[in-house]
Amino acid sequence: MAFVITVGIATCIGLIALVFIKPSVQIGHEQISIYWLPPVIGALVLAFGGALSWSEIFAGLTAPTAMNPLKILVLFFSMTLISVFLDSAGFFRYLAETMLSKAKGSQLSLFFTLYLTVSVLTVFTSNDIIVLTFTPFICYFTRRAGIDPLPYLFCEFIAANTWSMILIIGNPTNIYLGTGAGLSFFDYVTVMALPTLLAGLGSLGVLLLLFGKKLRQPLAASAPSVHRVDRVLVGLGVVHLGLCILFLVLSSYIDLPMWIIALVACLSLFASATGYLLARRRSLVTVAESLKRAPLEMAPFVLSMFVLVLAMEKVGLTERIAEALSAFPAVWGYGVTSFLAANLMNNIPMSVLFSGITGNLAEPAAALYASIIGSNLGAFFTPIGALAGIMWMQLLRSHNLKLSFGRFTRYGAAVAVPALALALLGLEIMI
Numbered sequence: 001m002a003f004v005i006t007v008g009i010a011t012c013i014g015l016i017a018l019v020f021i022k023p024s025v026q027i028g029h030e031q032i033s034i035y036w037l038p039p040v041i042g043a044l045v046l047a048f049g050g051a052l053s054w055s056e057i058f059a060g061l062t063a064p065t066a067m068n069p070l071k072i073l074v075l076f077f078s079m080t081l082i083s084v085f086l087d088s089a090g091f092f093r094y095l096a097e098t099m100l101s102k103a104k105g106s107q108l109s110l111f112f113t114l115y116l117t118v119s120v121l122t123v124f125t126s127n128d129i130i131v132l133t134f135t136p137f138i139c140y141f142t143r144r145a146g147i148d149p150l151p152y153l154f155c156e157f158i159a160a161n162t163w164s165m166i167l168i169i170g171n172p173t174n175i176y177l178g179t180g181a182g183l184s185f186f187d188y189v190t191v192m193a194l195p196t197l198l199a200g201l202g203s204l205g206v207l208l209l210l211f212g213k214k215l216r217q218p219l220a221a222s223a224p225s226v227h228r229v230d231r232v233l234v235g236l237g238v239v240h241l242g243l244c245i246l247f248l249v250l251s252s253y254i255d256l257p258m259w260i261i262a263l264v265a266c267l268s269l270f271a272s273a274t275g276y277l278l279a280r281r282r283s284l285v286t287v288a289e290s291l292k293r294a295p296l297e298m299a300p301f302v303l304s305m306f307v308l309v310l311a312m313e314k315v316g317l318t319e320r321i322a323e324a325l326s327a328f329p330a331v332w333g334y335g336v337t338s339f340l341a342a343n344l345m346n347n348i349p350m351s352v353l354f355s356g357i358t359g360n361l362a363e364p365a366a367a368l369y370a371s372i373i374g375s376n377l378g379a380f381f382t383p384i385g386a387l388a389g390i391m392w393m394q395l396l397r398s399h400n401l402k403l404s405f406g407r408f409t410r411y412g413a414a415v416a417v418p419a420l421a422l423a424l425l426g427l428e429i430m431i
Contacts, residue, residue, distance in 0.1 A: 001315040004051050007042050008308055012345040014038030019346070019383070019390055033297045035390065039304035039349065051311045060310045061303065069306045071259040072176050073299055078262035079169050082244065082269055083125040085290040086237040090229035092121060092133045107147065107215045114138075114152055115204060118159040124245060127164035127171050127376075128295070131157060131388045132395070139399040145219060149401060150411075151211035157392055158203050158415055161379040165372065165423070166196040168258075169248065172298065172387075173351040173375035179259075180355045181368050184252035191369055195426035199377065202422040206415045232276055233286060240269040298348075305352040318356040325357070330366035331431065334358070335424045338374025339416075343385045347375040366431045373423045380416035382409055 015038045024031045046052055061069060086092060096117055114134075122130045134156045142149035164170035168178045168188040178188050208215075244265035251258050270287060277284050312318050325333045334354070341350045354371040358364040379386030383393045383405065396403055 001317060003049060004046065004308075004311045004315050004317065007045050007049075007051070008312065011038050011042035011308060012349070014041070015346060015349070016344075016384055023390055023394065031394075033295075036297045036301035036304070039308065040300050043304040043307035046307060046311045052307065052314065056314070057307055057310065060306065069176075069303055071257065072179055073302060075169075075179065075259040075262045076172050076175050076298065077294060078259070078266035079175075079244075080126065080129065081266050081290060081294055082237065082241050082262075083129040084293045085269060085273070085286070086125070086234065086241065087129060087133050088286045088290045088293070089233040089237055091234045091237060092130075093137060094229045094234075095121070096134065096137055107151075107217060107219045110219060111151060111155055111211075111215050115155050115159050115207075118156050119163040119200065122160045122163045122170060123166055124241065126169065127160040127379075127386075127388050128391065130160040131392050134160075135392060135395040136399065139396075139401060147217070147219065148214055150403075151207070151214055153392075153396070153401075153403075154211070154411055154415075155207055157388070158207060158380060158419075159200070161376055161386065161388060162200045162203050162419060163196060165199070165376045166192055167245075169245075169262075171376055172302075173347050174372055176302070176348075176351045177355050177358075177368060177372050177375065181358065181364065183368075185248040185250075185258065186252060191365075191427070191430045192372070194430050195369075195373060195423040198426040199373075199419040199423035203380075203415050203419040206418055210411060210414060230286075233273060236269060236273055236276070240265050240272075301348060302352065305349045308349075309352050309356040312353070313356050318353070319360050322357045322360045325367070331370045331424050331428050333370075334367040335370035335374050335420065335427070338371040339378045339381070339420055340374075342375055342378030343382045346384055346390075347378050347386045350378070351375050366427070369427055369431070370424060373420070373427060377416055377420050377423060380412040380419070382412065 015035060018035050018038060023035045024033045026032075047054060047057060096114075118130055118134060135153065138149060138152045138156060142152060161171075165174070166189060168174045168183065168185055174188075244262060247254070247256070247261045247265075248258055251261055270290075274284060274287055277287065309318070325337060327333075338350060338354055341353070344350075345353075351371070354375075358368045358371060361367055376386075379389050383389040393403065393408075
């Protein structure tokens with residue numbers, strides 16, 4: 001057990017160090033993420049050190065259960081590629097510019113419009129995609145308008161990582177914890193709707209308290225002009241996303257796994273878009289750009305963390321953690337612990353770990369949903385809390401916006417603590 005614990009701690013330290021020091025490297029004209037290296041090294045050390053045999057690793061990765069990480073990755077990548085396609089086709093930017101153009105000189109109106117836009121889009125896509133899409137736009141718009149970007153950046157980031165809780169597809173952590181436990185799309189949203197609503201209203205209220213004075217200042221510049229999009233490509237993307245979500249809702253009734261539904265929708269979208277572009281003798285740049293933007297580093301990251309959890313389960317560590325947490329009410333014990341753990345090791349590894357812990361419980365529902373809440377709202381507390389936070393900070397640096405770790409945490413904690421309390425209170429009501 002000591003060997004597994006040592007490797008696990010070293011892996012988390014290595015992950016945090018890379019996030020702070022060098023989360024990516026420049027290769028040619030491309031920035032390549034390397035935060036996944038410590039988990040891969042940790043998994044290899046466990047395998048070659050004898051903590052797990054290669055046959056045990058293979059059996060775990062290919063198990064015919066909902067916890068199969070390969071199926072979960074297929075679901076994640078399929079939904080991500082559909083969202084990225086819509087972004088590459090200009091849908092998100094078009095919608096944002098259309099709504100922001102109606103701000104009419106009021107920063108408060110602009111703030112509420114942005115919060116609503118981000119919240120609605122996050123519900124049907126994912127927090128990571130929204131952060132990647134909206135952050136450059138906010139930097140551009142606020143610079144042009146001559147206004148402080150921080151209220152809008154935090155508005156976007158917090159809305160995306162709050163409303164990502166409501167559907168199982170909203171966050172990779174939802175997908176991993178939810179599908180790993182065999183939750184249906186409908187059961188998940190039934191439980192998580194109230195916690196998400198309470199957290200969303202609470203976080204919006206705190207944001208207004210933090211930035212209300214700045215937002216009462218007039219907005220001098222007009223919104224950017226709305227650019228045109230290819231309606232056919234956008235239509236294909238919206239129709240495929242809508243049908244995919246519909247079938248995900250019905251998945252438990254039609255006895256189709258969610259990963260198959262998402263995969264079919266993704267393949268159909270890219271095939272139909274390619275056929276349309278070829279028929280019009282147009283460039284396949286939208287399709288190529290979408291495929292290029294797939295976060296492939298998630299595969300070695302998740303698979304390696306899964307191997308670490310397999311080792312913890314083998315030596316009985318996850319059972320001991322579950323026993324320790326049994327001394328606390330499940331909702332609050334797992335909610336607070338997962339929230340803090342996400343900020344020690346990032347929310348993806350935390351979700352892999354807590355999936356193994358909740359799997360040892362006789363009645364895991366309360367602990368499982370509480371862990372999902374912690375995995376989402378943990379993104380507010382420090383930049384380490386979520387991959388979305390790491391990407392967000394990198395984007396700000398690329399736009400010459402300086403936001404220190406301390407300042408992020410001061411604003412983030414002010415929102416995260418009441419949002420977490422309200423979400424867990426909502427979960428107590430629903431469970």
